[in-house]
Amino acid sequence: MLDRLLNTGTFQAAQGALDGLSARHAAIADNLANVNTPGYKRKEVPFEDTLARAVKDQTSQCTGAASGPVRPFTPCVTRDTDSQARADGNNVDIEAEMVRLADTSLRYETLTQYVGGFFSGLKAVINAK
Amino acid sequence: MSIARSLQISASGLTAERLRMDVISNNIANVNTTQTAAGTPYRRQHVIFAASEGGSDFPSALRSAAGMRSSEPNGGGVRVASVEADKGDFKRVKDPDSPTGYTLLPNIEPVMEMVDLITATRAYDAGVTAIGAAKQMQQKALEIGRG
């Protein structure tokens, strides 16, 4: 019962996305730190598709067998070797990374807002007289 | 990778860019230094960066030796691989007072140094912004418990 209460599909998606966005933020920080490193290829964390599949599979499992605690979602880091590189072989574009940084932190904050609201909603209902 | 890790990564970037700025300042300061301990004019120094992919520092080497696998790759960040002397030729300036008829000046172009300085500053600023974003994200994550 508690599991169904605390681990809804949306909540799991939000939790996984927070993990993914946190990893993406680290990748962007890495790209920015290495903006002047010759030959560095930018890192990216394309977690959305994996997460969508993970959430879908898990919810379909959940209907039958007892589901355990949320398995930590592990987003994978890939290298972008396609983008046009500069003369020194580095393909980090500082402006593009700044845009991604802003996008990542806004998404992260949106999801923390949802998760915070999720818990305060639960608490409000639980403690209602 | 966690946000705490990305703070360290950004910090490594700031340290590296800072050192680069120091080296650039040193180059600009020595733009007219004709005598060094080696007897030659000052040679331009430049910093070589390398991505640090983890596994080389002591804690991660210890972890892998002990068969412990950290849940996330320990890599990330930048390190200064070396500070190297520019092998380029010295500038020759005509000097009637000199027995050779010219003076050797350091192989430094102040304009190029300024361009490098701007690049380093931009990278530094980007790192600062990333740290600010990380702090804000942590702050928001803490608000999950304020319900």
Add this chain to the structure above:
Amino acid sequence: MNGLPIDSFTNLLVDPLVERFITMPVDAIAPIGARGAQQIIPNEMGAGLSIPGAETQDGKSFGQFLTNALGDVNALQHNAGDMVQKFATGAPMDVHQVMIAIEQAGTALALTTQVRNKLVDAYQEVMHTQV
């Protein structure tokens, strides 16, 4: 965990659910049966007994349900404790993961406590009913 078909936590606030607990074979309430609970409860809470299959939901009593829930709460508390311990000892881990674990444990505990309180209230109400 699969004891009750609680699809949404809001169900807990609905009185029939509390009634459903009462109609379950709970040890604490069983003595009432000897004193004619069939006569008391239908009069007081008519809707309660009309819930089809209330007593036989997965064959679990409320006691079992509460025990399961407490087991879950305990597991969540342990999970939160582990996370905090790891976080405190410098493991690479995000604030959101720790906060979520703490909140999950806290919410589960609050819910189980509230369910227990509601049951005790209902039990006392039944006990104080004049026959």
